[in-house]
Amino acid sequence: MKSLTLRASVALACALSLAACGGSSGNLLLGGRIDGLFKPGLVLQNKNGPLLPIAAGTTTFAFHELIGNDEEFEVKIATQPTGAKCTLADNKGKSGAFNITSIIITCATNTYDLGGTITGLDSGSLVLVNGSDRATVTAGAPGATIGFKMSQVADGAPYGVTVLTQPSGRTCSVENGVNTMGTAEIANIKVTCKPAAATPSGESV
């Protein structure tokens, strides 16, 4: 019952599209789903057909050109988005009688290292945080510059590195700790530790 209506409407759609564009070889949509695309620049292509640019934030796609029954298709990524990488699944096959909406494109935004250097951390251990990400750095030799790395952060996401726990007897402050991740590693966060303000002599602690 249902398929009759479907067929009728497909036939109608077909007739309309034929009428509209003055003839086409097909009547089937070729498309699918896009997950995790937050960056611009993605361009898709079916075989060597016309290019289909996809905007950031898009979750479904279909080529403007319809394909015919029993037609081979192979959807490719002509251009990867800037700052992200997409992969394809179920992108190759031969059409049957129905629209193809089963192609899956999965994109992941690039992530980059977030870190910097610590000076003056001569004793104890320092705990730095970037939101829920925590890094504990233990003291090095006196006068040493210690490198540190937090977990990677996605291109376009903010970061805010602060001190969660000060080392014993020292007070550390963070410079360049807050910004938005670009398209390269961040290594310019500067943590400077100084002896904590001494209690005036003669006063009991």
Added chain:
Amino acid sequence: MTCNFTRPALALALALTLAACGGKATFPVSGTIEGLQYGGLVLSTNGMDLPIAANATSFTFPNTLSYGEVYNVTMKASPAHQTCLVGSFTSRITGVTYNGATDTAGRFGAINIGVGCTTNQVALGGKITGLTSAGLQLNNGSVPFIAPLAADASFTFPTVEFGKSYSITVLAQPLNETCSVSSNGTGVMGDLAPAGIEVTCVKKT
């Protein structure tokens, strides 16, 4: 349908057991625990209280039930920092569907009750004072938050899991003020929402 087959099979198994040991078949009340990280959970059924250790993945009550006895496992005490549900659910990890909290001993070959625990999510937010211009952006690590454009407004970040750290920083300053976050803007989430986090904005001179 399944029952029609299971019941005679169980009856047969029962008869065999009885014949073999000349005694009564007994059924341990046991189950599978997912996601438990903290201590304090106490399960209870048929007059038995069973304390569950942190990180436990299964439980079995000390006394077994005889065929036909009804059990009803309840949560007498919740674990610290977590919320648990006792009952039937399908594991996302193993795909196994666990039995419900209450039933009759002997209806299943073995009783495998589900206990699923998740760590509590706690609200994170605070108050902004002195803000009169647009552009303030706050972030909790790599979680952004665009501030509302009013003085004395409050702000709310997405919830943070108990035990995870947070670090609220100023990602972008507003046009006419310089804002700073109180020192309690960095911390480790407890059982209750941290009180008194303040973003104070002072007019640029």
